[in-house]
Every structure is written in C-alpha cells, then in structure tokens.
Amino acid sequence: MSARNGSQPPNVISAGLELFADAASEQGAQVRRIDWRPPMPSSEQALARVMADRRRVQANAEALARITSTAALLVDVLPAGPTLGLGTTDFLHAGPPIGWDRASGPLRGALLGAAAFEGIVDEPEQAIELFASRAGYSLDPCHHHSAVGPMAGVISASMWLFVVEDPSTGRRTYCSLNEGLGKVLRYGAYSPDVLSRLRWMSDVLGPLLQQAVRARGPIDLKAILAQMLQMGDEAHNRNRAGTLMWLREVLPALIDSAAPSSDVAEVVRFVSGNDHFFLNLAMPACKLTLDSARDIPGSTVVVAMARNGTDFGIQVAGTGQQWFTGPAQLVDGLFLGDYGPEDANPDIGDSAITETAGLGGFAMAAAPAIVRFVGGEVGDAINASRRMYEITVGEHPMYSIPVLGFRGTPTGIDVTKVVRTQILPQINTGMAGKQAGVGQVGAGLVTPPAEIFVQALTALAERAAPLL
Amino acid sequence: MSARNGSQPPNVISAGLELFADAASEQGAQVRRIDWRPPMPSSEQALARVMADRRRVQANAEALARITSTAALLVDVLPAGPTLGLGTTDFLHAGPPIGWDRASGPLRGALLGAAAFEGIVDEPEQAIELFASRAGYSLDPCHHHSAVGPMAGVISASMWLFVVEDPSTGRRTYCSLNEGLGKVLRYGAYSPDVLSRLRWMSDVLGPLLQQAVRARGPIDLKAILAQMLQMGDEAHNRNRAGTLMWLREVLPALIDSAAPSSDVAEVVRFVSGNDHFFLNLAMPACKLTLDSARDIPGSTVVVAMARNGTDFGIQVAGTGQQWFTGPAQLVDGLFLGDYGPEDANPDIGDSAITETAGLGGFAMAAAPAIVRFVGGEVGDAINASRRMYEITVGEHPMYSIPVLGFRGTPTGIDVTKVVRTQILPQINTGMAGKQAGVGQVGAGLVTPPAEIFVQALTALAERAAPLL
Numbered sequence: 001m002s003a004r005n006g007s008q009p010p011n012v013i014s015a016g017l018e019l020f021a022d023a024a025s026e027q028g029a030q031v032r033r034i035d036w037r038p039p040m041p042s043s044e045q046a047l048a049r050v051m052a053d054r055r056r057v058q059a060n061a062e063a064l065a066r067i068t069s070t071a072a073l074l075v076d077v078l079p080a081g082p083t084l085g086l087g088t089t090d091f092l093h094a095g096p097p098i099g100w101d102r103a104s105g106p107l108r109g110a111l112l113g114a115a116a117f118e119g120i121v122d123e124p125e126q127a128i129e130l131f132a133s134r135a136g137y138s139l140d141p142c143h144h145h146s147a148v149g150p151m152a153g154v155i156s157a158s159m160w161l162f163v164v165e166d167p168s169t170g171r172r173t174y175c176s177l178n179e180g181l182g183k184v185l186r187y188g189a190y191s192p193d194v195l196s197r198l199r200w201m202s203d204v205l206g207p208l209l210q211q212a213v214r215a216r217g218p219i220d221l222k223a224i225l226a227q228m229l230q231m232g233d234e235a236h237n238r239n240r241a242g243t244l245m246w247l248r249e250v251l252p253a254l255i256d257s258a259a260p261s262s263d264v265a266e267v268v269r270f271v272s273g274n275d276h277f278f279l280n281l282a283m284p285a286c287k288l289t290l291d292s293a294r295d296i297p298g299s300t301v302v303v304a305m306a307r308n309g310t311d312f313g314i315q316v317a318g319t320g321q322q323w324f325t326g327p328a329q330l331v332d333g334l335f336l337g338d339y340g341p342e343d344a345n346p347d348i349g350d351s352a353i354t355e356t357a358g359l360g361g362f363a364m365a366a367a368p369a370i371v372r373f374v375g376g377e378v379g380d381a382i383n384a385s386r387r388m389y390e391i392t393v394g395e396h397p398m399y400s401i402p403v404l405g406f407r408g409t410p411t412g413i414d415v416t417k418v419v420r421t422q423i424l425p426q427i428n429t430g431m432a433g434k435q436a437g438v439g440q441v442g443a444g445l446v447t448p449p450a451e452i453f454v455q456a457l458t459a460l461a462e463r464a465a466p467l468l
Numbered sequence: 469m470s471a472r473n474g475s476q477p478p479n480v481i482s483a484g485l486e487l488f489a490d491a492a493s494e495q496g497a498q499v500r501r502i503d504w505r506p507p508m509p510s511s512e513q514a515l516a517r518v519m520a521d522r523r524r525v526q527a528n529a530e531a532l533a534r535i536t537s538t539a540a541l542l543v544d545v546l547p548a549g550p551t552l553g554l555g556t557t558d559f560l561h562a563g564p565p566i567g568w569d570r571a572s573g574p575l576r577g578a579l580l581g582a583a584a585f586e587g588i589v590d591e592p593e594q595a596i597e598l599f600a601s602r603a604g605y606s607l608d609p610c611h612h613h614s615a616v617g618p619m620a621g622v623i624s625a626s627m628w629l630f631v632v633e634d635p636s637t638g639r640r641t642y643c644s645l646n647e648g649l650g651k652v653l654r655y656g657a658y659s660p661d662v663l664s665r666l667r668w669m670s671d672v673l674g675p676l677l678q679q680a681v682r683a684r685g686p687i688d689l690k691a692i693l694a695q696m697l698q699m700g701d702e703a704h705n706r707n708r709a710g711t712l713m714w715l716r717e718v719l720p721a722l723i724d725s726a727a728p729s730s731d732v733a734e735v736v737r738f739v740s741g742n743d744h745f746f747l748n749l750a751m752p753a754c755k756l757t758l759d760s761a762r763d764i765p766g767s768t769v770v771v772a773m774a775r776n777g778t779d780f781g782i783q784v785a786g787t788g789q790q791w792f793t794g795p796a797q798l799v800d801g802l803f804l805g806d807y808g809p810e811d812a813n814p815d816i817g818d819s820a821i822t823e824t825a826g827l828g829g830f831a832m833a834a835a836p837a838i839v840r841f842v843g844g845e846v847g848d849a850i851n852a853s854r855r856m857y858e859i860t861v862g863e864h865p866m867y868s869i870p871v872l873g874f875r876g877t878p879t880g881i882d883v884t885k886v887v888r889t890q891i892l893p894q895i896n897t898g899m900a901g902k903q904a905g906v907g908q909v910g911a912g913l914v915t916p917p918a919e920i921f922v923q924a925l926t927a928l929a930e931r932a933a934p935l936l
Contacts, residue, residue: 230837231700231709232870241699244712248740255723255733265720272716368870369698378873402700402836403871405846 043419043454046461050416053464055298063293063301063317064394064412067357070292072285073218075165075172077210079202081157084145084174088118089137094153094350095308096323097141100131104309104328106188106345109436110152111139113190117198118156124190143304143315146291147174148283148350151186151432152309159198160206164221164284171291173284177201177209180274182336182440187432188345189439208259208267215253219246221285224278225359226398229409234367235282236351236360237374237428237443242278247271283350286357293317293412300460301393302413305356305425305448309348309432312448316415316456318463324456326449331431333375333444345434347446352427358396358411361426361445362388366401366409374428374443384426384445385410391417391425415460418453511887511922514929518884521932523766531761531769531785532862532880535825538760540753541686543633543640545678547670549625552613552642556586557605562621562818563776564791565609568599572777572796574656574813577904578620579607581658585666586624592658611772611783614759615642616751616818619654619900620777627666628674632689632752639759641752645669645677648742650804650908655900656813657907676727676735683721687714689753692746693827694866697877702835703750704819704828705842705896705911710746715739751818754825761785761880768928769861770881773824773893773916777816777900780916784883784924786931792924794917799899801843801912813902815914820895826864826879829894829913830856834869834877842896842911852894852913853878859885859893883928886921 010029014021015036025031039047050056080086091114093107100108108131115127130136142149149155153176161174176186179197183189213219224245228234231241247268254264271277290303299317306313313323328346335343354360364370365385368378385401388410395408413425424447431442478497482489483504493499507515518524548554559582561575568576576599583595598604610617617623621644629642644654647665651657681687692713696702699709715736722732739745758771767785774781781791796814803811822828832838833853836846853869856878863876881893892915899910 232698241709241712244709244716247716248712251719251736251740252733255729255736261723261729265723268719268723272719371870372874378870382871402839402846403850 037422039420040422040450040454043457046457047419049461049464050457053298055465059296059299060301060393063296063299066292067289067412068396070166070289072164072221072288073167074162074221075218076163077206077213078161078163080155080159080161083161086157088157091139092142092145092155093308094142094149095306096311096313096325098308098310102310104345105434105436106348106432107152107309109188109190110154110185113185113194114154114156117195118158142350143306148287148353149176150279150351151349152188153350158202160202162281162284164288166288173288175280175284178277178280187440188436190437204263205267211257212250212253216250219249221281222398229363229366229399230402232367232369234360234363236354238367238370239278240275243275246278283353286353290357295320300415302356305352306350307347309345314452319459324452326452329446331429331444331446333442335442339441343433343441344431348432355425355427358409361428363409365403374445387423390421391423415453415456419457424448505890507888508890508918508922511925514925515887517929517932518925521766523933527764527767528769528861531764531767534760535757535880536864538634538757540632540689540756541635542630542689543686544631545674545681546629546631548623548627548629551629554625556625559607560610560613560623562610562617563774564779564781564793566776566778570778572813573902573904574816574900575620575777577656577658578622578653581653581662582622582624585663586626610818611774616755616821617644618747618819619817620656621818626670628670630749630752632756634756641756643748643752646745646748655907656904658905672731673735679725680718680721684718687717689749690866697831697834697867698870700835700837702828702831704822706835706838707746708743711743714746751821754821758825763788768883770824773820774818775815777813782920787927792920794920797914799897799912799914801910803910807909811901811909812899816900823893823895826877829896831877833871842913855891858889859891883921883924887925892916
C-alpha cells in the first residue's frame with residue numbers, strides 16, 4: 001500500500017491476495033491486482049538455493065542456445081536390430097524405466113504384439129508368460145538408446161527407424177516409422193492386421209524410404225517444422241502439412257527408384273494418407289536438439305518429458321541421466337466412437353518431447369484447428385501457448401507463431417519457473433485404451449504431475465554451486 | 469438523445485457524428501458512439517429503391533444457398549483449343565472486355581508471348597503489329613467462355629486447362645495450369661525460358677495430369693479448400709497446403725501411369741515446387757459456384773470481380789452479363805528485389821474470383837502468415853476478414869476460420885451493403901511489372917474502385933420490382 005496524506009483514497013497493489021484486495025476495494029481504495037501464487041508446497045528452501053546458484057542464468061542461456069541452434073537432418077532409414085544393437089528378445093519402450101509388473105495395458109499390448117512380430121511366439125498372448133517371468137528378455141527406455149517412440153513406444157529388432165543427425169557433432173537420434181491411427185501397435189493393439197501392417201512396413205516401406213532418403217540426401221527437419229507452424233500444425237497431434245512437405249522432399253527420389261511402381265504407389269498412399277506420419281520425424285528431431293543441452297551444470301532446463309503409461313518422468317540439463325517421476329495423469333479430451341473416460345489409459349508416450357522442445361501443446365496457438373481433435377475452444381489453445389512463456393527460458397528463433405505476431409515458440413522449460421508459478425507444461429496427446437489390444441480411444445490435453453518438478457528442484461539444490 | 473428530467477446527464481447515441489459526439493461528451497453527456505458513415509455519394513435514391521425491392525432478401529438468400537451448395541469437382545485436364553473452340557489467333561484475357569489499345573503492359577506482354585507460343589510469329593515482339601492492327605485475331609474475356617485466368621489471364625489454343633464440373637447440372641468451368649512465380653507469362657514475361665516452360669506444360673504436364681485425373685476420378689476441390697483454411701491457406705496468395713493436398717490425390721495415379729518415371733518425377737517436382745499451383749484449381753471452383761447465382765432477379769450479390777490491368781469490373785446476380793467497370797487501383801504491398809511502386813502495374817487478373825466466393829482477402833484471418841507475402845500485420849489480416857462480414861449476405865457452411873472460433877467465411881458480397889457502409893471488398897494479389905516482359909514485381913493488398921458499386925446499384929434500381 002503506497003504512502004498517503006490527507007483524504008486521497010489509498011493505492012493498493014495486491015499480489016495474489018484476493019480477499020484483501022476485495023476488502024480494500026470495498027473501502028474505496030484503488031486496487032491493482034497482480035496474479036501471483038505461492039510456489040509449490042515444500043519447495044521454498046530448494047527454490048532459494050537453486051535461484052542463488054550463480055551458474056544458473058548462464059547455464060540456462062547456454063541450454064537455450066544449444067537447443068535452438070542444433071541442426072536436425074534426416075540422413076537415413078535403418079533396421080533397428082543392427083542400428084541399436086537389439087536382439088530378437090530386446091525391447092525398448094516409451095517413458096522412464098518400468099517393468100512388466102507395473103506396465104500399463106497399452107504398453108503390455110504393444111510388447112505382446114512385438115514379441116509375435118519378432119517370431120518369439122506365434123500368438124501375441126503366448127508372450128505373457130515370457131514377460132511375466134522377468135527373464136529371457138530385456139526391456140529398456142527408448143531414451144536410454146538415443147531413441148524415442150510415440151505412445152507405448154515399443155521398438156523391436158525387426159522394425160525400421162528414422163535416423164536423424166546433427167552434422168556438427170555426428171550425434172544421431174532414432175524413431176520408429178508411424179503406423180497411422182486407430183488399431184495400431186503403439187496404442188496397444190496387436191491383432192493380425194496390426195502385425196501384417198508392421199511386416200509390410202519392414203519389408204517394403206522401410207527399405208524404399210531408405211533408398212529414397214539416401215538418393216535424396218539429408219533433409220532439414222527443422223526447416224519443415226518451421227514451415228508447419230505457418231500451416232496450422234504444432235507437430236504433436238497435427239502433422240498434416242509436415243507429412244505432405246516431407247513427402248514432397250522424398251517423392252522425386254521415390255519415383256526415380258528402381259522399385260516396382262506398385263510398391264512406390266503403395267508407399268505414397270500410406271504416407272500421404274496418414275496425417276500423423278511426420279510425428280515420428282518431429283520427435284527424434286526434438287530429442288536431438290534437446291540432448292545437446294544435457295549435462296550443463298547448474299541448468300534448470302528440462303531436456304526430456306516422457307511417459308510409460310504408468311509414470312511420467314522428466315530429465316533436467318543440470319542433473320544428468322536421473323529421472324524424476326510421478327503418476328501419469330488422465331487425459332481430458334475427445335473420445336472416438338463409443339469410448340469414454342473409463343476406457344482411457346493415463347498419459348503415455350515419448351511424444352511429449354515435442355512440448356519439451358517448445359512445440360506441441362506449447363505451439364497450439366499456431367494450430368487452432370487442433371481443438372477439433374483434442375477438445376476445448378480456440379481461445380484456450382491460444383492462451384495455452386501464451387501461458388507457456390511464463391515457464392520457459394526463451395523463444396525459439398526459427399519456430400514462430402503467426403497469430404502471436406510471429407513470436408518465437410516458448411522454449412526451454414525451466415524447473416524453477418514451473419515451481420514458482422505452479423503453471424504446469426501443457427501437453428496435447430493421443431489416448432490409448434487402458435486394456436491391452438484395444439488401440440486408440442481418443443485425444444486430449446494433459447499435464448505432468450506437479451511433484452516431479454519439486455523432486456527435480458531438490459536434486460538441483462543438492463548439486464548447486466557453493467554460495468560465495 | 470434520450471428524454472430527460474432534472475439534473476441527470478443526458479444519454480447520447482452518436483451514429484458517425486464525431487464532432488457532435490465530442491461536443492456532447494465535453495458537456496458531461498454519456499456518449500455511445502456507433503461507427504456509421506453515410507452511403508456513397510449520389511447513391512441514396514438508388515439505394516432506397518433497391519432496398520425496397522421486395523424480391524431482394526429472398527433473392528440474396530437464394531444466391532447464397534446456390535453459391536455455398538454447388539459442388540466443384542475436377543473431372544479432366546484438356547487442351548484449350550478444342551475445349552473452348554479457340555483457333556490459333558483467338559486469345560482470352562483476364563478481367564472485363566478490353567482492346568489492345570487500352571491494354572496494360574503485362575496483358576500486352578502475355579499476348580505477345582502467347583502469339584509466339586502459338587507459332588503466329590517467331591519472336592514475341594513481332595506480334596505487336598498484328599495486335600495493333602485490330603484485325604486477324606480475336607480477344608475476349610475468359611469470363612465470357614466459362615473460364616478464369618490469374619493475372620494477365622491469357623489463354624490460347626495450345627495451352628491446357630483444368631476442367632471443373634458441377635455434377636448436378638453438368639456445368640463446367642476452366643482455368644489454365646499455373647506456371648509458378650517470377651518471370652512467367654501471366655505476369656507479362658515472354659522470354660525464351662517462359663515459352664519453353666509453356667511448351668513443356670503442354671507437351672508433358674497437361675497430358676500426364678489428364679491421365680492421372682482420369683484414372684483417379686473426380687476430385688472434390690471444395691473439400692480441399694475447406695481443409696486449406698485449417699492449414700494457413702486462404703486460396704488466393706497462399707495455396708501451399710492446397711497444392712500438396714491436391715498432389716496427394718493424383719499421386720498414386722501419376723505413379724501408376726505408363727509414363728516414363730523421369731516425366732512423372734519432373735511433373736511431381738514442378739507441381740510440388742510451386743506453392744501457387746492450386747490457385748488455378750481454386751479459381752475455376754470459385755467461378756463454378758458463383759456462376760450458379762447468375763441471373764437471379766432482384767439479387768444484389770456480386771458474382772464476379774475481375775481486372776484486366778486497366779479496368780476493374782464486377783458482375784451482379786440481378787443484372788445479367790453486364791459489367792460495371794472503373795479504373796484498376798494500385799496495389800499496396802511488398803516488392804521483390806529492387807522493384808518499387810513505380811514498377812508496378814495496377815491490379816490485374818481474374819483471381820479476385822476467390823474473394824468473390826469468400827476466400828482470398830476475405831479469409832485472411834485463416835492465413836496469418838500471408839502478411840509476410842502481402843505486407844501488413846497479423847492483426848490487419850484478422851480484421852480484414854472481420855470487416856468483410858459487414859458487406860456479405862452470409863457465412864459459408866463448409867469454409868471456416870479457426871481463429872474466429874470456426875466462423876464460416878464471409879460469403880456473397882452485397883452491393884447494397886458495400887454502398888451503405890463504404891467498406892470495399894478486400895483483395896490480396898500479386899503485382900505485375902507495368903512494362904511488358906518484366907514479370908512479377910511484388911504482392912499486396914488492393915480494393916476495387918468504389919464507383920462501380922454505385923453503377924451496379926443504379927442498374928439494380930432500374931430493374932427493381934414495381935413498388936406495391
């Protein structure tokens with residue numbers, strides 16, 4: 001409250017104290033209300049310690065510079081086995097580490113399908129015994145192998161991968177090829193048509209895309225991502241323009257290839273008929289740029305958000321390979337056909353790597369039509385992007401949002417800002433059926449569990465530089 | 469001013485009277501200002517007569533219903549000569565009728581190029597004598613032959629045309645194939661590379677697209693237009709998503725065709741490398757739907773806006789084939805390279821048929837990134853669309869603008885509303901160099917000359933139904 005003399009009404013600035021503001025206002029004071037909330041519970045001490053870390057500001061600037069400047073070129077398409085060193089019984093999954101015992105329905109369904117696809121069993125459900133036995137196979141997060149996978153994110157040896165490279169370091173990231181929507185392995189479905197589609201993808205799609213990408217030469221995925229934001233895509237649940245722009249890049253080489261024209265036509269039909277195909281290119285591009293910011297001492301920037309359908313995990317630039325995990329949340333959104341909330345599994349997939357890089361939910365203002373897929377109003381989508389500037393360290397110089405006057409996307413989630421504001425990262429996502437075998441049931445909006453940011457903050461505080 | 473007693477300050481509603489409103493406000497009155505301007509000069513009597521025409525409301529509702537419900541299917545690709553009955557010396561042009569004597573530089577340039585392309589002369593400039601002689605050739609508006617052409621809009625016998633059909637009536641409209649940007653015939657350029665590109669388009673592109681479209685079957689252009697508005701295109705100066713979505717439709721048939729794969733690859737490269745390719749599909753689709761509203765007695769809805777580089781002309785549902793013309797205006801926008809305002813020809817082309825159908829400038833709110841091509845701020849683009857609701861009879865049920873909460877595009881320009889509000893239709897457009905041979909110099913925003921709407925209103929008043 002400002003100093004005052006005589007009979008002038010007092011001038012009051014109220015930071016989050018609504019009852020006080022109301023009372024002052026009723027008594028004739030001029031009240032300016034500032035939206036403010038206290039930081040997350042039990043976070044004050046760690047927050048003070050991390051905010052005082054003299055390395056923090058510079059470390060976060062370095063993280064943002066690396067994330068935004070790292071190039072991401074599609075350089076090859078390769079089979080997962082030799083590329084990632086996977087044998088027939090080695091499986092990768094989305095999200096932080098988890099075992100079969102705690103695995104969600106869609107992750108179990110995808111693993112059963114992958115086991116049948118690899119020929120370990122004849123029928124997917126015969127593999128339950130193997131997985132439950134805890135022996136004779138390996139199960140590891142994609143993220144531990146420079147890879148990402150949407151939804152269940154299961155990668156097995158016979159699948160093919162996009163290979164994305166940062167030419168300045170030679171670092172590579174990997175992602176499986178997108179199967180389309182509905183009844184597909186990554187949503188936990190494993191029916192015979194799911195497996196036969198996977199076989200065609202390994203027998204025809206992968207090898208043909210390999211030929212085309214090698215003949216075409218490296219494709220700049222960030223240039224496509226930048227264009228997508230001008231064309232109503234946000235690169236998580238809208239990838240329509242991206243898919244078509246990417247196809248345009250490989251088309252002449254595909255057509256010029258020696259492959260039978262019926263195979264070429266089928267590949268073109270498959271890719272162009274799947275508006276989500278580019279998601280599996282956006283994801284490894286985002287991971288490649290974010291991985292460049294790993295292991296920067298003192299940085300509070302999030303470098304991965306990932307879900308396995310049970311746990312939501314984050315990794316932070318200043319805390320190495322440590323995961324901070326809490327329960328994956330239920331998604332609020334739109335359902336397919338007769339499905340309803342009771343059919344949906346909690347949040348799942350590595351695709352939140354797009355939000356971690358400032359795309360997806362963070363760039364929804366560039367993709368207002370997405371509300372027809374994930375629910376809500378256009379104004380909500382625009383406000384979601386605006387809100388994310390409150391919890392990020394900067395704006396992306398290449399990715400801009402036309403309707404916000406070409407402002408750069410909010411980039412580099414800062415753990416301290418999330419804890420201080422209690423604003424959680426906004427993710428949009430597909431919804432898998434919670435029963436293994438069902439497939440997709442909808443799409444919607446979700447946030448991480450708040451407590452994982454306090455965990456991360458605590459770990460950052462433990463590693464903070466000594467006070468001077 | 470409302471009735472008042474005692475000492476209460478008066479309540480004033482001011483409709484457009486700013487000086488009065490200021491004076492009343494200064495004297496303590498509560499003033500509510502309503503934006504209002506008098507109708508266009510000399511229009512009052514005709515306006516009263518047309519507004520009183522008892523057929524008007526129903527006729528305009530009928531016009532809107534026809535425009536929005538008429539289907540537009542791409543059914544074929546054909547050579548112009550036999551299709552439109554053009555001989556080697558017959559030429560079509562954009563806009564209302566005009567002769568060589570009053571033709572603008574870019575229209576002259578395109579005619580010279582077309583004469584050489586048809587083999588009437590060896591070098592384009594040798595045709596000046598022919599055209600100046602006023603004999604031995606014909607020159608007619610595209611619009612008089614169910615056709616449209618962007619910019620100079622010149623169509624000659626050897627060019628190929630898209631054929632768009634309304635299946636319920638069998639009516640067809642036509643448009644040439646898009647050459648790309650820069651030094652191209654439609655912008656008035658006629659250098660050897662322009663002519664050799666046209667030859668390739670007639671020898672390879674047209675016949676191959678014919679094969680593919682016939683094999684594929686009819687393509688619903690309105691479905692593509694509806695999607696484009698969700699993907700940052702407004703179908704006049706942004707057709708990126710549209711071009712790729714259209715290519716997706718014909719690709720499998722192109723690849724399956726018996727044509728040499730090098731030709732197929734070249735066609736795919738040409739189409740996918742030209743973000744404006746779909747403009748020449750959007751235009752005949754718009755014309756087809758608008759032509760369905762011609763000849764509705766009493767309707768004040770505009771069914772064509774077209775420019776020949778000298779004159780801007782409109783045609784109206786209630787006044788048959790009559791053109792109302794005035795001087796084409798200069799375009800305000802962005803220039804390529806070293807070009808400036810002194811290099812630009814006034815407004816030219818049939819492409820304002822997109823605005824007439826509620827797309828282009830009317831749908832700019834769906835395409836905020838267009839301001840990087842035509843100039844201005846994103847807010848201007850959104851406000852331009854909002855303003856167009858003031859002068860249109862309704863909203864399109866299929867074409868929606870996400871950022872306006874999926875509101876339908878403003879559709880059906882009403883001559884009476886333009887005259888009453890003095891709000892002119894907002895067009896975005898390419899800019900041709902004013903010298904024949906130059907080609908494109910920029911892109912920007914423009915409006916029609918106001919007086920042509922008063923002319924149209926006067927003609928509507930003369931045809932108004934007798935007062936009861």
